[in-house]
Amino acid sequence: MNFLQKIGEIPCVNSVSDELTNEDQIVESSIIQNVSRRNFIKGAGLAGSGFVIGAQFSTANAVSPNNDMNSDSFNPDVFISIDDEGTVTIMSHRSEMGQGVRSSLPLLVADEMECDWDRVIVKQAIGDAKYGSQNTDGSRSVRKFYFRLKEAGATARTMLQHAAAQVWKVKPDQVTIYNHQAKLTQSTQVLDFSQLVKIAAKLPVPDKSTLRLKTEAEHRYVGKENMKILDAKDIVTGKAVYGYDVELPHMKYSVIARPPVLFGKVKSYDASKTLKVPGVIKVIEMPLLSAPAVYNMLGGIAVIAENTWAAMQGRDKLKIQWEHGKNASYNTKNHEKNFKLALKNPQYLIRNRGNWEQAKKEADRIISHDYYVAGIAHATMEPPAATAIVSEDGVDVWTCTQAPQSAQGNVMSVLNIPKDKTTTVRINVTLLGGAFGRKSKPDYVAEAAYLANETKMPIKVLWTREDEIKHGYYHSPSYQKLAATFNKSRQATGWYHAMVNHPIGATFNPAIKQAGSAELGQGDMPFDLPNIKIANGESDTFLRIGWVRSVTNINNAFAVCSFADEMAVESGIDPKEYLLSLLGKNQHIDLNKDGFNYGNYGEKLEHYPIDTARFKNVINIVAKNAGWGKKLPKGHGMGIAVHRSFCTYVATIVEVSMPNGKIKIEKVHYAVDAGKIINPDRIRSQMEGAAIFSTSIAFYGEITADKGAVEQSNFHDYELARIGQVPEVNVHIVKSEHPPAGIGEPGVPPFAPALCNAIYKASGKRFRRLPLKQFGIV
Amino acid sequence: MIELMINGEKHQLDVSAEMPLLWALRDIVKLTGSKYGCGKGLCGACTVHIDGDATRSCVLPVSAAVGKRVTTIEGLSENADHPLQQAWMELNVPQCGYCQSGQIMSAASLLNKNSKPSDEDIDQAMAGNLCRCGTYPRIRSAIHQAAKLAREVK
Numbered sequence: 001m002n003f004l005q006k007i008g009e010i011p012c013v014n015s016v017s018d019e020l021t022n023e024d025q026i027v028e029s030s031i032i033q034n035v036s037r038r039n040f041i042k043g044a045g046l047a048g049s050g051f052v053i054g055a056q057f058s059t060a061n062a063v064s065p066n067n068d069m070n071s072d073s074f075n076p077d078v079f080i081s082i083d084d085e086g087t088v089t090i091m092s093h094r095s096e097m098g099q100g101v102r103s104s105l106p107l108l109v110a111d112e113m114e115c116d117w118d119r120v121i122v123k124q125a126i127g128d129a130k131y132g133s134q135n136t137d138g139s140r141s142v143r144k145f146y147f148r149l150k151e152a153g154a155t156a157r158t159m160l161q162h163a164a165a166q167v168w169k170v171k172p173d174q175v176t177i178y179n180h181q182a183k184l185t186q187s188t189q190v191l192d193f194s195q196l197v198k199i200a201a202k203l204p205v206p207d208k209s210t211l212r213l214k215t216e217a218e219h220r221y222v223g224k225e226n227m228k229i230l231d232a233k234d235i236v237t238g239k240a241v242y243g244y245d246v247e248l249p250h251m252k253y254s255v256i257a258r259p260p261v262l263f264g265k266v267k268s269y270d271a272s273k274t275l276k277v278p279g280v281i282k283v284i285e286m287p288l289l290s291a292p293a294v295y296n297m298l299g300g301i302a303v304i305a306e307n308t309w310a311a312m313q314g315r316d317k318l319k320i321q322w323e324h325g326k327n328a329s330y331n332t333k334n335h336e337k338n339f340k341l342a343l344k345n346p347q348y349l350i351r352n353r354g355n356w357e358q359a360k361k362e363a364d365r366i367i368s369h370d371y372y373v374a375g376i377a378h379a380t381m382e383p384p385a386a387t388a389i390v391s392e393d394g395v396d397v398w399t400c401t402q403a404p405q406s407a408q409g410n411v412m413s414v415l416n417i418p419k420d421k422t423t424t425v426r427i428n429v430t431l432l433g434g435a436f437g438r439k440s441k442p443d444y445v446a447e448a449a450y451l452a453n454e455t456k457m458p459i460k461v462l463w464t465r466e467d468e469i470k471h472g473y474y475h476s477p478s479y480q481k482l483a484a485t486f487n488k489s490r491q492a493t494g495w496y497h498a499m500v501n502h503p504i505g506a507t508f509n510p511a512i513k514q515a516g517s518a519e520l521g522q523g524d525m526p527f528d529l530p531n532i533k534i535a536n537g538e539s540d541t542f543l544r545i546g547w548v549r550s551v552t553n554i555n556n557a558f559a560v561c562s563f564a565d566e567m568a569v570e571s572g573i574d575p576k577e578y579l580l581s582l583l584g585k586n587q588h589i590d591l592n593k594d595g596f597n598y599g600n601y602g603e604k605l606e607h608y609p610i611d612t613a614r615f616k617n618v619i620n621i622v623a624k625n626a627g628w629g630k631k632l633p634k635g636h637g638m639g640i641a642v643h644r645s646f647c648t649y650v651a652t653i654v655e656v657s658m659p660n661g662k663i664k665i666e667k668v669h670y671a672v673d674a675g676k677i678i679n680p681d682r683i684r685s686q687m688e689g690a691a692i693f694s695t696s697i698a699f700y701g702e703i704t705a706d707k708g709a710v711e712q713s714n715f716h717d718y719e720l721a722r723i724g725q726v727p728e729v730n731v732h733i734v735k736s737e738h739p740p741a742g743i744g745e746p747g748v749p750p751f752a753p754a755l756c757n758a759i760y761k762a763s764g765k766r767f768r769r770l771p772l773k774q775f776g777i778v
Numbered sequence: 779m780i781e782l783m784i785n786g787e788k789h790q791l792d793v794s795a796e797m798p799l800l801w802a803l804r805d806i807v808k809l810t811g812s813k814y815g816c817g818k819g820l821c822g823a824c825t826v827h828i829d830g831d832a833t834r835s836c837v838l839p840v841s842a843a844v845g846k847r848v849t850t851i852e853g854l855s856e857n858a859d860h861p862l863q864q865a866w867m868e869l870n871v872p873q874c875g876y877c878q879s880g881q882i883m884s885a886a887s888l889l890n891k892n893s894k895p896s897d898e899d900i901d902q903a904m905a906g907n908l909c910r911c912g913t914y915p916r917i918r919s920a921i922h923q924a925a926k927l928a929r930e931v932k
Binding site (some may be wrong): 003097098099101121184228229231232233235236237238239241242244245247253278307308309312379380381382383389432433434435436462464465523681685686688689690691692694714716720721723724726727728729744 | 785793794796797798801804805806808809810811812813814815816817818820821823845850851852854855863866867868870871872873874875876877878882889900901902904905909910911912913914915916917918
């Protein structure tokens with residue numbers, strides 16, 4: 001089943017600057033080849049004849065295209081092909097989970113190569129290392145591929161130009177490529193792409209240095225408004241195929257009873273009643289899981305049936321004796337005291353400037369507060385699902401995955417397939433019904449492959465909502481302590497931030513105890529104070545940890561941006577003005593000077609500095625749009641927060657009222673500076689969505705465990721925000737010439753602190769713990 | 779055998795009477811537009827129409843749909859031309875899209891009863907449909923726009 005869909009209509013845009021400064025440094029190395037010359041298209045899923053451009057994007061040093069031409073190690077990560085009719089096919093090698101990547105990256109390629117978007121087909125790539133990284137997480141699809149894909153498009157356009165020049169026997173500069181056609185200068189002659197395919201296929205690939213990339217003014221799709229999203233028609237007619245929807249001939253359905261406690265095992269079980277359920281075919285004991293969890297199967301008992309309902313009924317009738325193991329000691333509420341203890345003397349120094357201890361001694365006043373954010377679950381509307389067939393030809397999988405290559409590796413490991421046989425495991429990527437990080441962890445894909453192999457039947461493994469909530473990879477709860485020192489003139493002189501959580505590292509190596517990750521919103525906090533001490537503690541881990549959308553930025557931004565507001569109150573200064581003053585002068589912050597070797601989301605600081613001017617700019621814009629400082633109706637309050645994550649700067653203002661002591665969100669404003677952008681509508685939708693996603697976290701998000709087992713199970717006790725709870729979300733996209741940054745996640749972190757700062761303004765009550773439902777105000 | 783009338787067509791289903799309609803639609807009839815989200819009537823992803831009324835198919839036994847008209851997202855219009863589908867596409871409502879068929883079916887049922895819903899009417903009628911991506915503001919706008927479109931057509 002191919003889910004390769006025609007893109008019908010066109011997406012949209014604002015004008016964005018597209019000056020390609022520093023491009024050479026940013027494009028690390030890309031190798032573009034005319035692969036039609038070497039019959040590469042066979043097996044690549046592209047049209048069997050015509051013109052194919054393969055672009056290899058290596059993160060290693062540049063390799064000469066000539067050297068690589070005959071090598072089997074050529075690893076293209078995007079393909080462009082044109083068939084005899086001139087239809088252009090662009091491979092989307094990143095997963096679509098609602099963030100709009102299928103309506104963004106292919107649009108960039110099509111624009112750069114001067115396609116008519118109506119004559120473009122976007123195909124979803126299978127998992128294959130030849131595409132480079134396909135792990136669609138970390139808000140990096142556009143960030144990592146913007147310039148590289150522009151170059152791929154420009155290469156195709158240039159070759160079409162050369163082909164037309166050959167036909168007309170003129171120099172290439174006499175030919176213009178525009179909207180799927182070549183035009184001859186000072187003539188009415190035109191050639192359609194379809195007429196150039198065969199010639200272009202025989203041409204050498206032009207040297208990169210000769211490529212001319214389109215300027216902003218020349219863009220016809222990129223940055224434009226009203227571009228329609230690619231899969232909209234399939235979605236609104238119910239034809240879009242998600243992982244849950246895959247149907248194969250003779251396929252069987254499976255649900256699995258997994259150990260309630262991580263690393264628990266089946267002591268004994270009785271399936272006699274299960275096997276009497278009409279439609280149940282068999283039960284299979286899954287392999288035992290031992291640490292580390294990684295992306296391995298959780299174990300338990302699988303029920304295989306003719307339909308999902310029978311499988312669920314059969315599972316309900318299983319009688320299983322579990323041996324829970326040592327994680328059964330874990331109770332979330334009790335563990336909070338261990339977190340507190342860990343912060344008495346946090347042993348991992350992250351960042352140090354000046355002398356915090358001295359600042360404390362000299363302080364006129366010190367304020368200090370603790371913040372706690374509960375653990376949360378991904379709660380994707382589509383729970384995990386995967387379908388697999390094992391045959392003599394290998395393994396075919398259809399699944400909703402953020403990380404098809406990781407899924408491929410997982411399947412190979414489960415089925416003991418040798419490492420050199422990657423092509424025998426084909427991971428077909430469906431649409432993802434939400435992901436938020438959960439679907440980069442392919443444990444469920446391994447389950448489907450394992451069961452398909454055991455049964456020799458096509459098997460679809462479906463996680464129920466209860467499975468998703470009770471057996472997930474969780475966003476760890478975090479405990480944080482912040483303190484600030486002030487001098488006699490009420491000026492802040494020092495900043496202290498200690499944090500502890502269950503580290504994600506423990507999912508991969510149980511010996512890891514140091515809280516993670518200071519990189520994301522803690523160590524890189526931008527306030528310019530003479531004394532700074534940032535340190536982390538350590539903790540044991542009892543559940544599988546796997547962060548939710550925007551990672552520890554959620555917790556760190558909640559604490560940092562709430563505390564900054566408390567400092568403003570302490571100083572008697574307006575919170576927005578106070579944020580600007582804390583940011584200090586315009587500068588690129590050098591964290592190395594403070595002893596912090598900062599990862600910067602995998603980007604070089606020369607290209608993506610921590611720029612205080614950009615922080616201040618989004619603050620000023622959002623304040624202007626929200627009418628910050630204007631007289632509000634009685635009982636209303638506005639709160640502000642600003643945060644940089646995934647190299648994007650976001651400022652948020654939330655306005656609330658508190659009728660009958662319950663929070664009512666009146667309005668939300670965002671200003672976002674993500675550098676160069678492709679599809680402004682999909683940026684707005686990500687910010688709107690981030691506000692609502694964050695409302696769920698702030699109001700309700702809480703996973704707790706008792707005796708090692710997660711206590712929540714479905715949407716009645718793991719609630720999500722509903723339509724009446726979030727009003728209009730106003731989004732301002734900053735025009736920016738900076739390199740493109742992330743969009744999928746950065747809208748989340750500043751929302752909850754802006755909300756709580758607004759609640760403080762409206763009610764005088766400060767809430768330092770999430771979720772807010774525990775205070776009876778939701 | 780259970781006989782169901784789905785999107786105007788008769789279907790004979792060899793399933794137990796208590797199987798929820800959702801699984802009969804998805805696994806037996808192979809209409810996968812109606813989605814599973816919770817299995818408890820909490821999220822609305824499975825919403826279909828029974829005689830025109832929005833109904834959670836994940837908690838409705840197939841036996842309860844016998845003799846009634848079942849309409850799924852696949853049967854809402856001939857060619858994506860229901861005013862809601864048009865408004866949904868026009869305003870780029872979906873993000874991941876998974877909950878959207880349920881949202882549209884709930885909204886269609888609302889518009890059947892109320893041709894000019896207020897924000898409050900919408901919030902009330904759509905309160906049972908969760909969207910994790912957060913498309914609510916656009917859903918609200920699209921329902922208003924579809925209502926306007928439908929009134930203009932009439």
